[in-house]
Amino acid sequence: xxxxxxxxxxxxxxxxxxxxxxxxxxxxxxxxxxxxxxxxxxxxxxxxxxxxxxxxxxxxxxxxxxxxxxxxxxxxxxxxxxxxxxxxxxxxxxxxxxxxxxxxxxxxxxxxxxxxx
Numbered sequence: 691x692x693x694x695x696x697x698x699x700x701x702x703x704x705x706x707x708x709x710x711x712x713x714x715x716x717x718x719x720x721x722x723x724x725x726x727x728x729x730x731x732x733x734x735x736x737x738x739x740x741x742x743x744x745x746x747x748x749x750x751x752x753x754x755x756x757x758x759x760x761x762x763x764x765x766x767x768x769x770x771x772x773x774x775x776x777x778x779x780x781x782x783x784x785x786x787x788x789x790x791x792x793x794x795x796x797x798x799x800x801x802x803x804x805x806x807x
Contacts, residue, residue: 705785705786705789710781713778714781717775721775724771727771727772730765730766730769731775733762734763734765734766741756741759
């Protein structure tokens with residue numbers, strides 16, 4: 691019987707060799723080699739992280755903070771490489787989500803989703 695950990699490592703290798711990962715890595719390298727783009731993306735992600743932390747702590751997010759996040763988002767969307775990177779991150783996230791769904795199907799079948807019990 692196959693070891694699930696070995697299969698997971700095999701799957702990780704497949705992901706790493708996928709077109710999605712290769713494209714994502716190339717765009718990531720492009721952004722990191724461009725000081726301005728990297729700073730823009732880092733600023734955007736720091737604003738996002740700050741808002742997420744406040745939300746998780748149950749703190750109110752101000753209208754000013756929402757506007758700042760929107761401004762940062764619009765700024766990074768105007769940068770062609772960052773915009774492509776974010777699109778590719780979304781594609782990779784979808785791929786990993788789909789794989790996760792497939793992997794957890796046996797558990798869902800075993801425990802049910804609550805609707806079939």
